[in-house]
């Protein structure tokens with residue numbers, strides 16, 4: 001029997017625990033004389049359908065005070081089957097207007113950063129934020145707001161099951177990793193995270209404000225790390241038959 005209190009750090013251990021539990025249940029059913037089990041719902045729902053249902057359920061969400069400052073809920077965008085998930089802080093003014101994450105200048109830079117290591121934003125990525133509604137004057141989301149929205153982000157992550165999460169900026173990296181360490185300390189390495197790894201890097205808005213070459217160089221190193229982790233973790237299941245050229249070009253803000 002598995003011990004539910006045990007911390008599982010290796011996803012393979014978690015799968016093994018689930019399978020052992022399933023085997024115990026099936027043996028118990030067999031001992032009771034049950035020879036057939038009807039499936040009443042799809043055990044592996046299509047991620048696009050699951051995300052659509054989650055997004056629909058969030059419309060008009062009143063669960064935190066950010067509901068008062070938003071025009072619309074900015075749920076997320078991209079490929080529901082992507083193996084790379086990009087997570088930022090929260091919607092800004094333009095995102096709030098359009099209902100899509102990362103559509104302003106920072107979004108354009110993000111698109112170029114991803115392309116610089118061979119990721120097509122729409123095809124290879126799913127993009128979301130820690131909170132789904134715009135804080136007034138683009139202030140940082142507060143802890144109660146993050147806590148209220150966290151189950152929705154976790155549901156997105158568990159639906160997409162990305163191999164790699166690219167966490168953009170202090171806020172996203174700190175919240176996802178549960179630490180107060182700053183992005184300068186967190187970046188430069190990957191962390192085991194749910195079904196894959198998490199790679200923290202600078203937020204594109206920060207790179208736009210700080211055009212110093214050293215920050216761009218560090219972001220470039222992080223992107224290359226994310227690409228390497230992506231290759232390593234998706235090697236046996238290439239997600240797309242027609243990858244973009246993977247020249248190691250410098251990102252151009």
Ligand code: SF4
Pocket residue numbers: 058061062063064065066067073131132133145148149152
């Ligand atoms: S930020 Fe999240 S929890 Fe708060 S109102 Fe928006 S969707 Fe709901």
